[in-house]
Amino acid sequence: MSSLIFKRLSNRFSHINFSKFQFFLSFNQNHKVLVSGVPPALIKTIKNPFCSYFSVSKYHNFAHLSGKDKVLASGFGVWKSLFSTQAAAELSTSDGLTVDGIAASNWTIVDESESDWKSHAAAIAQSIQVIKRRLQWKKLLVRLDLLSVQLNKPDLWDDPEHAGNISREHGSLMAKMKKVKALEQELLENIDMIKLAREEDDIELESEMLKALLQMRRNSNEKEQEALLSGEHDSCPCYIEVQAGAGGTESMDWAKMIMQMYKSWAQRHGYRVTVVDEMPGEIAGIKRATIKVDGEYAFGYAKAEVGVHRLVRISPFDSGKRRHTSFAAVAVTPILGDGFTHVQINESDLRIERFRAGGAGGQHVNTTESAVRIVHIPTGITATCQNERSQHMNKDSAMAVLQSRLDQCEMARQAQINAQHTQSLTDIGWGNQIRSYVLHPYRMVKDLRTNYEVTNPDSVLEGEIDGFILSYLSALLDKGEDCP
Template identity: 75%
Template structure:
């Protein structure tokens, strides 16, 4: 956009103040993102309108000086030329100074101002810039609300004050955590601000092009608005995953509940559903532990799902899942109700763990792997069960041939379970890790899967339902996840 604007000689000759206002806004947003793209692009003199040039830099920052080329001679500086308009790119501008200025158009229109205009939002194929601008403004507003904007600004300010303390690095672990969190939150904040500023630049460009009857400039700005409108839909989705650990991989644990063999078969179906869902998302899935049922299905299973935002999505599945169907294990073909409990645990990784495990608190048992088949599997004590004595939490792995591999996997599961328990304790929650079946029964389900007498899957938290139960069991659960995440965040109207 900068190069396009600088080529418009009539723009600078007829409306110099307006054009330099646009350039100043662009310089500001580039400064916020700490990018040098602005300075490098305008140093490339080929982007300037014929007859104009850029002189260079000043001591207080980058200076864009548009003057007739005829006035430039070797050794001339900005201060040597009369009536020169300059836009400075000051890399030393503090974040606190940037936060004071709310992005707006050249005539003072803000995101809230656009929403207040109540411009009708039409389809993307309509060439109405007000429609696109209104849709983008609403997306930015929704994104801010999901990010809990006021809390985000306060948190960034608090972390900045912590980073300014001289004794911060006396504790490197704490300092590293604060630094990473500050960088993560600042990045999200600046990204939203950059989108705001880009919106206002496109609006200003459209207004300028219409005043000059420049159809080419208006068309280019309109296309940019449309592209931005599409991109903001992705940002709305990303804002759903703004939790502290949402970007982590995770363990998904499934345990059969009330219902005997029927529930064990249902637990096996739930595990397959999550494996297929994870594969659809491009995640890597590994079976960590699995205890088969006596007749069919499984008593419990733990799978590891590795990929970006795996926990952010899968956390919506935490709870009891209810199945209603005519049981294939009932000779009378009667209708049965079964339950499976699902627990989703983030894998925080080294340096992020909340619970420090002492070797003296562990009891490690080794035993022969159970389950069907295998000349090697049931003849050596390769399976490992690790018990954390103070909490009673256990982790088992028997799927690998090597005892060392099973121990490493079991330790990873145990660490994640203890981390989750510690996170719950710190948040003053009384819920314990889902190993008991006390809530894995009637009245506590988060979702029901009805296969008889009709077919429907319904989420009881959001009332979202679909009739294609087969596709859901094949892993098509994204709509349920997004519906829950949206409802849980959008209900907080005070976050903005």
Template identity: 70%
Template sequence: MSKFLQRSCRRSRVNFQRLRILFSSSSGFSSFLHKSWGNHSESHHVLTPSSWFWFASKYRHFSHSFPRETILVSTGSFAATELSTSDGLTVEGILANNWTILPENESDWKSHATALAQSIHVIKRRLQWKNLIVRCTLLSAELNKPDLWDDPVHAGKISREHGSLLGKMKEVNALEQELLEHIDMIKLAREEKDVELESDLLKALLNMRRNSKEKELEAMLSGEQDPCSCYIEVQAGAGGTESMDWAAMVMQMYKSWAQRRGYKVTVMDEMPGEIAGIKRATIKVDGEFAFGYAKAEIGVHRLVRISPFDSNKRRHTSFAAVAVIPILGNEASRVQINESDLRIERFRAGGAGGQHVNTTESAVRIIHIPTGVTATCQNERSQHQNKASAMAVLQSRLDQLEMARQAQFNAQHTQSLTDITWGNQIRSYVLHPYRMVKDVRTNYEVSDPDSVLNGDLDSFIFSYLSASLDKEEYDA
């Protein structure tokens, strides 16, 4: 046992002098440390997370009295070492070995390690790792300039971006380090024929493997605005009642999708059709990465079905356009709005009516005169609330218009809901003569349109985001 612990000492980089001091109040554990390790004064590193996992697994009766956080705080911060196992195995080396990836229920550490290494490789590719390092270095140099805070707005932007990039890098490095440390500990457990510890470590690797898939998806959303909440706008195309009914179906689809993901949904504006459906509507979707996911839905959506409004039961094609606008927040807004540039119109709210609706001019429409951009809100109970909501929508639209102008992204961000016709659709929903939903950008399709219309959109979103990243990498 002592040989195993001494080897763990060297490989796990534990400062045992500090541990002896930390646990001096526990005579049993202090005696155990002294007997097992003696005077390892040459040790000068720190206790890592998987080292504590080993302690907790091997000596469970101590883990309740001395929690992991206590040891980590007392023994210092993580050591800046090369990311490899004690025998020099790196993530790239794992991939080069081409170990077979088996199903998750197979207890094979090489399989789990290879799957994790592939995930790390995918995450780094999606984050454009080399560019990320370069950008982070440049931002660090900016932050070290003595006159940086002479311009607080610019300094705040630099600081936020640097913190965001640094957080992403630390998260990936932590995942990589944890994988390599678990491999080290599995090898040690096998040498000592410790079946129980090996089993615990295999379970930990399996959990890491499963969690890495979620991190792969998060890595798709590395854009500056991706973490933001957003507005989703839907507008009916040409076709009268048919298209208005389809626009209402599309809007309901996004409400259901947002609720599935745990986002908060607020109706900001809605103009109902004369007979059925909506002419246009705007909802606010509050939640982390709402814009990052919803941006995949920007474009024209086409429906083919037997019309419920046609007495002859003929097949009709309808169109609806979708725009998605990020909500940047006041500190990140790019456009300053002057009151003198606004024209505010008040009118009676439309809709189903009630004790308050349609009785006063509570609805508000705000026009930004220099750009012609408008925002309307009639959902709130008071004119004051509607004006505040409309201003928030206007601010987001102007911010996006400025981003589109600066990056020459007008076509991508779809500020204008025009050309809602044939040849411009991103997705087709066919209910007759067969049943299918197909994204024309990726060719991804499913044969269950009902589930899609009920908000099951994630597979389409992930497919598009993944294809977009692959294209960007190829073009680069």
């Protein structure tokens, strides 16, 4: 609660001790204060002379009074809607205005510089609806209910792996839902405060609430963008691989230009770029190259670039200065973090050998079978450790090494599959491209999936591709989804 709002509350209701509150909710038209943030165990129906200061008609469970003048809790309806899977119920202002109602009100949206709270509120409400649509809100709530039912089954943890997956998915969806409901609540609370300030002719309070709404509006685009990157592996770093299509030197040069475009794009975002592999062309360009892009949401953004890219230009390698068309294919692979296990090791697949440690050491090291060698039978990969003082510690260390080696092997296999996938795009040519880069006879870059285009191809080739990425991700999530 801001100091200004806290002061207003304390002055207006001097008989109430507000020091116990952390969350201010709203006033109604009769200046009846509502406060939220209390466990259900403390919620009781108000039956006290002081209840005349509170509106209980809009909420089922409301407050608990402790002593003569201390309000401990209220607003359980809002608290429940934020932390329950029954969050489909709409939040509202003290006079019943909802986010959907604001979006449907046709309030004119004007420039941010205008001090118009309705304009700010309408823009924020529209952003909330976009976020819900991109999160597939109705399906999310249905899925949450299904997961909640599974979590309440008494035999769930008989299968720990399945239970863990259910629990993680439920937690992830709950986190998304809570963020949206918190955004809705913040908007409605600010609107209530604006109305209160105008009733009281409190210019200072109105100004503060206008600033709060304006800040929410400015952050709304960022919130919409976050909703684009809600995939399981979107937050991971990634590998970007570019392969030249048929066409010899022309296509190899184009592949190099595309790879440089991605390097520049990654650097613009502050990502760290590492060249993993590069096969140069005989005369110019590259036949194939792979870079590693380290940074938050690198894969989430880069996945929009998968496909065939087409270039039309006057060839610098043609003495006749004729126009040529070249193609290059792009593949993107996420790099899974430590939270993911690439290879599941079964005890039955292991052969564990124990022997005496060799080399310099004390009596215990050289006279006991503390060293451990673990062989993964299906692959023949071996890990040995004899540096620790006990057999148990050596076994743990050897298992860690084995896990790392198996993971590395699996990643190499996946990379090979990805390379084969890229190479399998034998039709890197007409009719398969996702984007066209035209440098002659006119200058334009157009994404054929979304029809998004720019007339400055030089800027695109220098790494300014965010417009193409965001338009594609937006179209991908918005297409065919029901509005909330």
